[in-house]
Amino acid sequence: MQKPRTVLRRALALGLALYAIGLAFALASCGDSGGSSEEASPGVDAQDTPQDPEPGDALDTSRPAYRTSAECGRCHTAIYAEYIKSYHGRAMIDPLFRELSAEVNKEECIRCHAPVNLRDSGFQIPIARSELRDDAISCLSCHQNGGHVSGPFGGMEGAPCRPVQDPDQTDVVKMCFVCHNQHDTGNEWLAGPYSPEAPEPRQRDAQTCIDCHMPVVERPLVKGGPVRKSHRHTWFGGHSRTQLEKAAAVDVEVGALPDGGHRFRIYVTNKGAGHSIPTDARHRSFDTYLLLRDTQGKVILDPTDPQQQDRAHLAKFRKFYRGSGKKDTQIPPLVRTSTRGEGLGYLDVPEASSGTGEAWLVYRLTPRDVLNKRSLTAGTAHDIKKLWLARVIVRVEFTYGP
Ligand code: HEC
Ligand code: HEC
Ligand code: HEC
Ligand code: HEC
Ligand code: HEC
Structure with missing residues (x-):
């Protein structure tokens, strides 16, 4: 799994490369x-x-009437x-x-x-x-x-x-x-x-x-x-919350570990997109995150806490930049999967004996998009204009343990 900082550095490096290599790189990126x-x-x-x-002009059909x-x-x-x-x-x-x-x-x-x-x-x-x-x-x-x-x-x-x-x-x-x-x-x-x-x-x-x-x-x-x-000439896509919600469904599998605690696995299904999710621009990704509470309702794993975010991040689905050496991990239409190779897709939590949890599907327009508390409410139905903020698109609640 990538540390946010590594991702940031990579994004910055990409920016520099874009400016430096100009055309050649431009071809490779977009x-x-x-x-x-x-x-x-x-x-x-x-x-x-x-x-x-102009009124009275001879009709010139070699060029459009409006520009x-x-x-x-x-x-x-x-x-x-x-x-x-x-x-x-x-x-x-x-x-x-x-x-x-x-x-x-x-x-x-x-x-x-x-x-x-x-x-x-x-x-x-x-x-x-x-x-x-x-x-x-x-x-x-x-x-x-x-x-x-x-x-x-x-x-x-x-x-x-x-x-x-x-x-x-x-x-x-x-x-x-x-x-x-x-x-x-x-x-x-x-x-x-x-x-x-x-x-x-x-x-x-x-x-x-x-x-x-x-x-x-x-x-x-x-x-x-x-x-x-x-x-409709709207072309709703990755900037539209409703469109993103149409694309993906999430479900969770919980299994008891032999020595106590549980294994949590988050599945994503591409239920509604006609192509892989995400598709097209390589900046974009879908990510799964896990939130856990104990029986008292106290949060024991919090994806919005920078200290715990890496651990709570289970998988990344993305078409990576060329030259990254990484294999694409997008989800093709109708496929249900917990990981395509980037991240394990599950987490073993020995301290989690019983309680409740949430599986999050997070959408990023760019690798720089930060996941924080505002991500939970980011974006209106058809316009996600806010830059550099990740968005929680689907939240599925579950219980675990006795
Ligand atoms: C061959 C056509 C093509 C060329 C050339 C092209 N783009 Fe794009 N660009 C697209 C398409 C198509 C999309 C929409 C992809 C999507 O929505 O995932 C896009 C989307 C983008 C986005 C994403 C916008 C957003 O809000 O998410 C950025 C940024 C971008 N292009 C930058 C560039 C830059 C910089 C260059 C020149 C280096 C470039 N593009 C050249 C076709 C092109
Ligand atoms: C002065 C008014 C006017 C302007 C300006 C105008 N149109 Fe039209 N357009 C019409 C009318 C009227 C129709 C026929 C509507 C109908 O019968 O339902 C039409 C029909 C069309 C159609 C359907 C054609 C078909 O056969 O399927 C298209 C496409 C279209 N316009 C595109 C454009 C584009 C692109 C521009 C700008 C370059 C433009 N129009 C500017 C009045 C206009
Ligand atoms: C990215 C390409 C694209 C752009 C930009 C675009 N259109 Fe279209 N438009 C289409 C396509 C494709 C169709 C045909 C849809 C069909 O019939 O399946 C269409 C259909 C139409 C029609 C026929 C009626 C309808 O709604 O199907 C009109 C009129 C029209 N466009 C006008 C416009 C005008 C005016 C603009 C700019 C304000 C515009 N279009 C911009 C792709 C485009
Ligand atoms: C001339 C090139 C071009 C053509 C033709 C074109 N697109 Fe796009 N499309 C783009 C670019 C560029 C963007 C991204 C613009 C940006 O955000 O900077 C885009 C964005 C989109 C988006 C994503 C919007 C979002 O929320 O991020 C969708 C969906 C889309 N196009 C669908 C279509 C469809 C369907 C057609 C055919 C009818 C079409 N496009 C034709 C260049 C094109
Ligand atoms: C069965 C419906 C369906 C069909 C067919 C379909 N799309 Fe999409 N498309 C979606 C949904 C749902 C999303 C939102 C998921 C997403 O953004 O990845 C989407 C997202 C997009 C995006 C935004 C990219 C992104 O990952 O955020 C682009 C660009 C796009 N579609 C272009 C196209 C083009 C071009 C075609 C035809 C070759 C097409 N779509 C066919 C449903 C469809």
């Missing part, structure tokens, strides 16, 4: 998708950028309201991103955090935009199709944004894998029980990234328009 050896094209230059059409997400949001108000709070909308202001990209001074990081539209890069690793970077992963990044916007419906060609129907829009391999397969999230899904290609008999109905991260909602797409089958 932007290392297949095809990344291709040189980025310079992106859209200023002359190619779309202009807002920024805020402009799209003038009509698509509900979708925009979701989008602007999402981590796609925030991909250039996310404080963690700003820190690790040296305040966005790493050109290499821009391609996925503020890309030109996916169709222009042939749904391969995206190309960095040269302008409007604050617009992050914009509506046009995912929807622009030449001078048109692509959508799933069709039959709306008269609308001011010049929509066209395009089956690629609902193809997650094209729409999501380009950025989300560099750490195998896409492959994990394809190989798992939710994949459309999972072997018969299926354990689960097929579900795509869109089904779980852009759930259906009946609503008009524009004010006064007809009600349609729309999709």
Whole structure:
């Protein structure tokens, strides 16, 4: 098991390495998708950028009618309201991103955090935009199709944004894998029980990234328009407590030791994620911790006490940084496990003869996230903004002994 201090040192070392080695390291840490050896094209230059059409202008369909997400949001108000709070909308202001990209001074990081539209890069690793970077992963990044916007419906060609129907829009391999397969999230899904290609008999109905991260909602797409089958543009993931709760279940096995005391083993089941947990960004981890009380209710093992935290930490589930020499210990879909190699998954406590306890599942966005008393109440339903604080996602109570 890692001591928090070692983890901290490692994180600091990583920070230094990031600044020092720049591009090479950047590729290894985040932007290392297949095809990344291709040189980025310079992106859209200023002359190619779309202009807002003026009334009376000849209709120029070589460029989109609108350029920024805020402009799209003038009509698509509900979708925009979701989008602007999402981590796609925030991909250039996310404080963690700003820190690790040296305040966005790493050109290499821009391609996925503020890309030109996916169709222009042939749904391969995206190309960095040269302008409007604050617009992050914009509506046009995912929807622009030449001078048109692509959508799933069709039959709306008269609308001011010049929509066209395009089956690629609902193809997650094209729409999501380009950025989300560099750490195998896409492959994990394809190989798992939710994949459309999972072997018969299926354990689960097929579900795509869109089904779980852009759930259906009946609503008009524009004010006064007809009600349609729309999709939430929220992309709740690791920053959402509700989403994390959907992902994992916890249970505990207690056994008496031959010479007194008990062995406590905490199991985690990936019950609801379409890929491993955690997935994607390598900073993230799930950890199990054990809290014990005696029969009087006095806490005898406290995960929030810095002196006892290492002992109370039973296992870590994580995709480690490259070069760490560590084997990945994430939990694949539907698997129940107490450890995948990092930590024993159980603790023998000779002094614990009878009492009550709690098993905690803790989620960290970064290795620096500290577990303390505030971790118990951290984060509202859909936004865990607080940095450097670990969050207790699941708590399971149990009793032990006579
Ligand atoms: C190939 C595309 C790609 C490139 C290039 C890329 N990223 Fe990312 N980045 C992603 C994706 C996808 C996520 C979301 C992963 C997740 O949520 O687990 C992400 C998430 C992050 C996060 C986590 C944000 C959070 O709040 O948890 C940080 C930090 C980050 N990237 C930093 C960087 C830095 C620094 C660079 C340049 C060295 C970079 N990225 C380059 C695709 C990319
Ligand atoms: C001036 C208003 C307006 C603006 C601005 C606007 N749209 Fe639209 N959009 C519409 C209308 C109207 C429809 C058709 C709605 C309907 O029939 O339900 C539509 C439909 C769509 C569709 C569905 C197309 C389909 O066939 O599935 C997409 C996608 C879309 N817009 C994206 C965008 C994007 C991206 C932007 C910004 C670049 C944008 N829109 C800007 C009015 C607008
Ligand atoms: C252009 C690259 C790109 C594309 C395309 C893309 N994403 Fe992302 N996605 C990102 C980045 C970058 C982040 C992290 C932003 C940050 O926090 O800094 C992210 C974050 C997320 C998150 C995590 C939010 C959280 O709470 O941490 C989910 C879930 C997600 N994306 C799902 C999807 C799905 C589903 C699709 C396909 C419809 C998709 N993404 C397409 C780049 C992309
Ligand atoms: C990360 C990629 C991504 C971004 C960013 C994005 N969309 Fe979408 N959008 C999609 C996908 C994928 C669908 C298709 C969902 C389906 O039908 O399965 C979609 C569907 C739509 C539709 C059709 C109706 C619906 O809700 O399914 C509209 C309209 C739309 N988007 C508008 C917007 C606007 C406006 C923005 C910016 C405020 C935006 N989108 C940002 C990926 C994206
Ligand atoms: C069966 C539902 C389901 C499917 C299918 C699914 N996800 Fe997830 N996803 C989840 C849940 C639940 C979580 C929260 C657990 C977590 O954060 O690890 C999550 C978390 C994430 C995160 C946050 C990373 C993290 O570990 O915190 C990203 C990024 C993501 N999903 C992207 C995708 C992409 C891309 C696809 C398609 C290849 C996809 N998801 C398919 C349910 C699903």
